[in-house]
Amino acid sequence: MPLRYDMPLYRPPSEGRNLIIQATIGCSYNRCTFCSNYWTKTFRVRPLEEVFRDIDVAAAEWPDADRVFLADGDALMLPTDHLHRILDRLASALPQLTRVTSYATPDNVNRKSVEELTGLRESKLTLLYVGIESGHGEVLKRVSKGASPQGIGRAINRAREAGMKVSAMVILGLGGREYSDRHIDATIELVNNAPPTFLSTLQLDLQRAEEPGFLARWGKPFEQLDDMAVLDEMERLVTGLDPAHPVIFRSNHASNTLPLGGTLPKDRAKLLSAISDARSGRGVRPWFLRGG
Ligand code: SF4
Numbered sequence: 001m002p003l004r005y006d007m008p009l010y011r012p013p014s015e016g017r018n019l020i021i022q023a024t025i026g027c028s029y030n031r032c033t034f035c036s037n038y039w040t041k042t043f044r045v046r047p048l049e050e051v052f053r054d055i056d057v058a059a060a061e062w063p064d065a066d067r068v069f070l071a072d073g074d075a076l077m078l079p080t081d082h083l084h085r086i087l088d089r090l091a092s093a094l095p096q097l098t099r100v101t102s103y104a105t106p107d108n109v110n111r112k113s114v115e116e117l118t119g120l121r122e123s124k125l126t127l128l129y130v131g132i133e134s135g136h137g138e139v140l141k142r143v144s145k146g147a148s149p150q151g152i153g154r155a156i157n158r159a160r161e162a163g164m165k166v167s168a169m170v171i172l173g174l175g176g177r178e179y180s181d182r183h184i185d186a187t188i189e190l191v192n193n194a195p196p197t198f199l200s201t202l203q204l205d206l207q208r209a210e211e212p213g214f215l216a217r218w219g220k221p222f223e224q225l226d227d228m229a230v231l232d233e234m235e236r237l238v239t240g241l242d243p244a245h246p247v248i249f250r251s252n253h254a255s256n257t258l259p260l261g262g263t264l265p266k267d268r269a270k271l272l273s274a275i276s277d278a279r280s281g282r283g284v285r286p287w288f289l290r291g292g
Pocket residue numbers: 027028029030031032035036037038073074105131
């Protein structure tokens with residue numbers, strides 16, 4: 001029997017060539033107003049037998065798979081021993097396995113001790129995708145993120161302490177025109193104090209965010225940023241980031257106006273020059289190639 005997924009299925013751009021195993025269905029939180037990914041799904045933990053069956057089917061079809069992404073929206077919410085059972089099964093079914101990754105909310109991370117996270121990392125769960133979205137507390141509240149800037153910073157530093165890599169996401173335009181400067185300044189502060197290994201930008205997609213009611217739940221008028229204002233945010237962010245550890249910066253998600261890549265602070269000048277070129281239209285992704 002082929003591997004069947006409970007659709008829709010989402011994964012980070014960098015997991016496009018890797019095996020995906022659904023350990024949970026949907027998102028246990030599912031309240032962020034900018035995210036409609038799991039809006040149609042009722043959250044559930046998949047029974048281990050189902051997950052094991054998927055692993056065995058996948059291993060028979062793709063025995064050399066070496067990287068696995070655990071879906072759906074926040075597989076790290078699973079109890080630590082449950083995760084270990086999945087990781088052990090993956091390791092025995094896939095002899096070439098080098099790494100396992102998953103999405104995680106800041107709360108998922110903060111609910112686990114550094115020792116638990118270390119144990120998971122030793123069992124090859126080596127990288128977590130964590131949404132920062134914004135470093136500004138009021139923006140986070142208005143989008144119902146369910147996490148404070150302090151909690152997000154704590155989660156990133158906790159994962160780092162456990163030896164895990166963190167790939168974090170920031171959403172450009174999330175504060176609209178009114179909060180734009182504060183959104184970016186606070187995000188710079190958060191990232192400089194809690195540098196992830198990778199930092200990606202996404203761009204607010206209001207059309208998709210309409211489903212969970214972004215505008216209605218924002219609580220006051222919201223003025224969306226145009227592409228030039230989004231480039232301003234990106235420039236301000238790249239200029240201000242000066243993390244204690246190098247951060248690999250990317251804006252390769254399909255929602256971005258400008259696809260960029262480099263390491264901060266080393267490549268700051270190169271990134272700023274690409275942003276400056278984009279103001280005259282060079283390198284900008286046409287709107288019809290953008291997606292959520
Ligand atoms: S952004 Fe993440 S935590 Fe928020 S609803 Fe979407 S999947 Fe869940």
